[in-house]
Amino acid sequence: MNIPETRLVQIVNRFAELEARMASGTLEGEEFVKASRDYAELEPVARSAQDVQAIREEIAGLEDMLSDPEMKAMAEEELAELRESLPDKERALAIAMLPRDSADARPAMLEIRAGTGGDEAALFAGDLYRMYEKFASEQGWKVEPVSMSASEVGGFKEIVANVTGTGVFAKMKFESGVHRVQRVPVTESGGRIHTSAATVAVLPEPDEVDVHVDPNDLKVDIYRASGAGGQHVNTTDSAVRLTHLPTGLVVIQQDQRSQHKNRDKAMQVLRTRLYDLKRAEAHGAEAEARKAMVGSGDRSERIRTYNFPQGRVTDHRIGLTLHKLPEVLEGAGLTELVDALIAEDEAKRLASLDS
Numbered sequence: 566m567n568i569p570e571t572r573l574v575q576i577v578n579r580f581a582e583l584e585a586r587m588a589s590g591t592l593e594g595e596e597f598v599k600a601s602r603d604y605a606e607l608e609p610v611a612r613s614a615q616d617v618q619a620i621r622e623e624i625a626g627l628e629d630m631l632s633d634p635e636m637k638a639m640a641e642e643e644l645a646e647l648r649e650s651l652p653d654k655e656r657a658l659a660i661a662m663l664p665r666d667s668a669d670a671r672p673a674m675l676e677i678r679a680g681t682g683g684d685e686a687a688l689f690a691g692d693l694y695r696m697y698e699k700f701a702s703e704q705g706w707k708v709e710p711v712s713m714s715a716s717e718v719g720g721f722k723e724i725v726a727n728v729t730g731t732g733v734f735a736k737m738k739f740e741s742g743v744h745r746v747q748r749v750p751v752t753e754s755g756g757r758i759h760t761s762a763a764t765v766a767v768l769p770e771p772d773e774v775d776v777h778v779d780p781n782d783l784k785v786d787i788y789r790a791s792g793a794g795g796q797h798v799n800t801t802d803s804a805v806r807l808t809h810l811p812t813g814l815v816v817i818q819q820d821q822r823s824q825h826k827n828r829d830k831a832m833q834v835l836r837t838r839l840y841d842l843k844r845a846e847a848h849g850a851e852a853e854a855r856k857a858m859v860g861s862g863d864r865s866e867r868i869r870t871y872n873f874p875q876g877r878v879t880d881h882r883i884g885l886t887l888h889k890l891p892e893v894l895e896g897a898g899l900t901e902l903v904d905a906l907i908a909e910d911e912a913k914r915l916a917s918l919d920s
Contacts, residue, residue: 568655568662570621573614580604580611606665613658620651660911668769668844669735674711674837675726675767680743682761684718689746689871690763691720692894697728697740699896700903706730711830712820725834727770734769739906741767742866748873758874762867770833771840778836784808787824807831814838869902878902883909 583604586592592600624647630640677693679686701708706728713724728737745762753759786806804819805827816838818831870879871890878893879886885905892898 568617568658570618573618576607576611576614577618580607583607610658610661613654613661617651617654617658620647620654623647624651656915659915663911663914666735666738669738670732671734671769671771672727672729673734673737673767674770674834675708675728675737676723676765677721678723678764679716679721680762680764682746682759684716684720685746685748685750685759686761686763687716687720687722688718688750689720689744689761690722690724691716692746693744693763693765694721694724694726696894696896696899697737700899701728701730701896703896703900704730704733704736706733710820711834712818727833734767736903736907737767738769739903739910740765740868742868745867745870746873747870768837768841769844770837776836776839776843778809778832778839782810784810785828803827805831807835809835809839812839812842814842880906882906 583600586600587604624644627640627644627647630636631644633640675694675697677690677697679690682689698708707730709727709729711725711727714722716722743762743764745760747758747760749756750759784807786808787802788804788806789802803822803824804817805824807816807818807828808814814835816831816835818827818834821827821830866882868880868882870881871893872879873890875888876890877886877888878890878898880902883905885902887893887898887901889898893902
């Protein structure tokens with residue numbers, strides 16, 4: 566991967582300029598925020614460019630030493646090592662230079678819905694939610710439920726949660742899609758394996774400035790909350806249903822006892838879904854190219870199967886099977902799948918730049 570020297574110089578010089586500006590103490594307010602963001606984005610690229618520059622300079626110096634009979638043997642040995650390491654460093658730089666999804670650093674809203682399979686699907690939705698909770702804990706993230714509809718047998722018909730922390734969307738975005746489970750349900754006396762499914766959606770959360778919601782575009786309904794089996798039923802009108810008239814999006818929130826809190830949470834969900842629509846429209850022109858990538862964003866796509874009798878998890882997008890189902894469900898094993906998906910996505914994007 567031959568990255569021109571002029572490009573390396575541009576990157577390193579730009580980073581040096583940013584460093585000088587940040588150290589000058591003259592930046593304030595929005596200007597400081599923008600410079601800080603640019604610095605954070607450019608730093609890993611600049612460090613990687615400096616690594617490549619240093620190795621190339623060493624190689625050039627050693628090649629000059631080959632004409633010296635006394636130094637030739639040592640120079641050849643060092644040259645062999647450096648020439649072997651250079652492609653990996655250049656590849657790392659090329660990956661660092663790939664265009665980043667502007668939402669990668671954002672927190673995310675995780676939505677899990679039981680699909681085909683009745684009670685068993687709801688139990689599986691609960692398993693997935695616990696898996697993501699444990700995975701988030703491993704990453705040092707925080708998970709906070711926004712709303713949930715519990716199943717009478719356990720698990721969830723639907724659950725929505727905020728996941729906050731560093732780089733949440735970058736790691737979680739490939740989880741969107743249909744997750745399928747194959748196992749013998751606890752309610753099945755005959756021991757037959759059933760297949761059921763749950764749908765996962767991971768949406769980046771916007772800042773308020775990203776999505777402005779005109780109050781005139783909202784229809785707000787307030788009513789009395791109700792719960793499954795008569796549990797957690799409020800005796801006041803605290804449930805909130807927001808309808809966004811231009812898009813037809815509807816959000817219902819009734820988990821909190823306060824109408825004010827339900828409205829705040831409903832607005833948070835609505836903003837996130839509107840932001841997702843906005844991103845989908847922006848990516849419309851790239852739709853064909855994105856189909857070739859891992860995680861095209863199609864939430865109807867079957868992405869993964871969890872087979873309990875065989876103790877395996879298969880990700881169908883990259884053809885990866887891990888015979889460590891318990892570890893994946895405990896969160897720690899999910900890291901291997903996530904890392905493989907990120908690596909595959911980077912490889913395909915690199916290939917698309919070369920073609």
